Amino acid sequence: MILLGLTGSIGMGKSTVAAMFADAGVPVFDADATVHRLQGPGGALVTAIEARFPRTTGPAGVDRAALGAAVLNDDAALRALEAIVHPAVRAEREAFLARHHDSPLVVFDIPLLFETGGDRDMDFVVVVSASAPVQRERVLARPGMTPARFEAIYSRQLPDTEKRVRADFVIPTDVSLDETRAAVMRVIACVQAGQRR
Template sequence: MTRRPLVLGLTGSIGMGKSTVAAMFADAGVPVFDADAAVHRLQGPGGRLVAAIEAAFPGTTGAAGVDRPALSAAVLGDDSAMRRLEGIVHPAVAEDRAAFLAAHADAPLVVFDVPLLFETGGERGVDRVAVVSAAPAVQRARTLARPGMTPARLDAILARQLPDADKRARADVVIPTDVPLDVTRDAVRRVIACMVPSTGG
């Protein structure tokens, strides 16, 4: 039987520090598939989804690809528009993810970094789930420090995301980020040690 890597789904709500944790996995030598980066590539200049998105949401693309603020304005708060966009984006990201998995078939462990893992049913496509979490006050302060972020926009984003408590309840492991970086890094190392099989005889 062909062996394949153990697939760890890495997720967490906005402002929880997921990108930092994903980078720690990568620094430890674990291949990481970044779903957000795949979306940016597919929607960037010459990206293969630009024409389909323009057709579905006229005026949301240009020479630089998808105009993300314009697209966000077109879909945020509109469930029907969001489903239409997801119907364009998700299959293309799934193709990229399959190619990534094939390219790293010999790795003992790979990470799928997916912001909306639970919200899109993505947990069914992974073997284990790690949730990145921080205290609500820390999450809010981090997110509101981002350029262009407002309390109303943050609330609209959080309304689309499964509450952090629910994510933690459904996780196989929780990685804290409202602690010193070394503590978070140690948690990542422990996850890797638990999930990568020993090479001993």
């Protein structure tokens, strides 16, 4: 089985590219979706998060805005949250691998792949990238996003230029969807042949 890490900074189009891999028949582990489920109504992490960060949960699970406000500019709080979340996500990842043990290729869609050292566990790494103006426009179009919040998130992520250098493959998303999809198919062909860019 080939483990392909898929990553990219906020607003780069990673979810779109992940969907293209899935459409091509490649199993995709979506770290963000897993976290949302674990923090959703009745989620396995809700009680632990409420205990550590009071008044950040409710009937709908974790209030992401309240939790974000509690950890965004507090490194110690962020590390405490990661200590709750990361082990649970690792367990979900192991279950995903067990379910797809006979697949020749699987994709791990992990936003902070380099930042957490997860790239060391991958056979290949794909970075999804777009120009800075396109990235900013996409992020600021999101509901509830502000320039200050964007900058706070952006500052915690490895710069796109560094991610591109460290990647085995770069998939552009500031081009047509057909061009992006063609790049995805080229990556699949290359990794299955054991080739890097």
